Amino acid sequence: xxxxxxxxxxxxxxxxxxxxxxxxxxxxxxxxxxxxxxxxxxxxxxxxxxxxxxxxxxxxxxxxxxxxxxxxxxxxxxxxxxxxxxxxxxxxxxxxxxxxxxxxxxxxxxxxxxxxxxxxxxxxxxxxxxxxxxxxxxxxxxxxxxxxxxxxxxxxxxxxxxxxxxxxxxxxxxxxxxxxxxxxx
Amino acid sequence: xxxxxxxxxxxxxxxxxxxxxxxxxxxxxxxxxxxxxxxxxxxxxxxxxxxxxxxxxxxxxxxxxxx
Numbered sequence: 001x002x003x004x005x006x007x008x009x010x011x012x013x014x015x016x017x018x019x020x021x022x023x024x025x026x027x028x029x030x031x032x033x034x035x036x037x038x039x040x041x042x043x044x045x046x047x048x049x050x051x052x053x054x055x056x057x058x059x060x061x062x063x064x065x066x067x068x069x070x071x072x073x074x075x076x077x078x079x080x081x082x083x084x085x086x087x088x089x090x091x092x093x094x095x096x097x098x099x100x101x102x103x104x105x106x107x108x109x110x111x112x113x114x115x116x117x118x119x120x121x122x123x124x125x126x127x128x129x130x131x132x133x134x135x136x137x138x139x140x141x142x143x144x145x146x147x148x149x150x151x152x153x154x155x156x157x158x159x160x161x162x163x164x165x166x167x168x169x170x171x172x173x174x175x176x177x178x179x180x181x182x183x184x185x
Numbered sequence: 186x187x188x189x190x191x192x193x194x195x196x197x198x199x200x201x202x203x204x205x206x207x208x209x210x211x212x213x214x215x216x217x218x219x220x221x222x223x224x225x226x227x228x229x230x231x232x233x234x235x236x237x238x239x240x241x242x243x244x245x246x247x248x249x250x251x252x
Contacts, residue, residue: 009212016219023227027234034238038246045252122248135251 047125049134055110059084063132064108070181071096073174080104085114085127085149088156094163094182098172099142107133115151118164126151139166 038044058064064084070092071081079098084091085107097103107116109127117124118137125133139145149160165182174180195201 009215012216013219016223020223020226024230027230031234031237034241042246043250043252044246045250047252120248122245122251124251137251138249 047133047135049132051132051134052130053108053132055108055129058108058110063106066091070179073172073178073180075178078102078104080106082106082108083162085109085116085160087111087154088149088160090116090147090149090160090162092162092182094165095147096165096167096172096180096182097139098169099139099166100169102136102138105135105137112153113151114149114153114160116147117150119146121145123147124150139164142166142168 035044053062053064059066062068064082069082069084071079073079079101081095081097081103083095083105086109095105105123107114107125107127108131109129111129113129114127115125116127120141121137121139123135123137125135127133143166145164145166147162147164149157153160163182167183171183172180
């Protein structure tokens with residue numbers, strides 16, 4: 001049995017710990033660098049729109065009045081979908097969007113905090129009363145995507161979901177007011 | 186009914202008493218044990234970080250910017 005001086009023994013353990021700390025430091029630094037790099041080069045940031053809206057009156061007039069909800073193709077061709085998240089449903093329950101085109105999704109809540117995500121995309125945001133949540137995305141494939149509420153909002157939370165219907169550009173036929181509705185099936 | 190006496194304590198039982206530690210033998214063991222623990226923990230963390238990176242680069246980034 002080799003004789004090891006206790007001090008030597010302590011130093012070896014300290015060395016192992018420092019090596020571990022160094023390795024973990026490298027992992028953390030590389031992960032943070034990657035996040036910062038993608039944020040600076042491709043603008044990969046979380047949704048950070050800050051826009052106030054009065055939750056008590058948002059349904060009466062203005063952008064989130066009933067006649068303005070759903071998908072609208074503006075005169076300049078931009079596509080915007082406006083949705084109210086309320087206990088316990090999204091209004092409208094189906095949102096039609098074109099494939100392969102940048103879409104702006106805007107959400108507001110008149111009651112409590114909700115949240116949502118669209119399956120298979122990076123769309124994921126909270127909907128806080130008093131603020132408009134806004135995300136942009138481009139849907140790559142046609143089909144129906146589930147959009148559930150992902151922030152517990154009350155007893156009916158599990159029933160709160162909507163569908164994002166991604167349709168081919170050729171089927172994107174807005175009416176005179178630029179509105180597009182989901183295809184009836 | 187006869188009362189049972191309290192069971193005798195097993196604390197002094199040779200099986201329950203910790204072995205005396207030979208500090209020198211411990212030092213020898215500890216020379217290699219931290220390395221093994223480091224390899225196991227390092228592999229586990231490396232797999233975790235690799236999984237994160239793969240999901241970040243192959244799933245999250247291709248889905249595009251939403252902000």
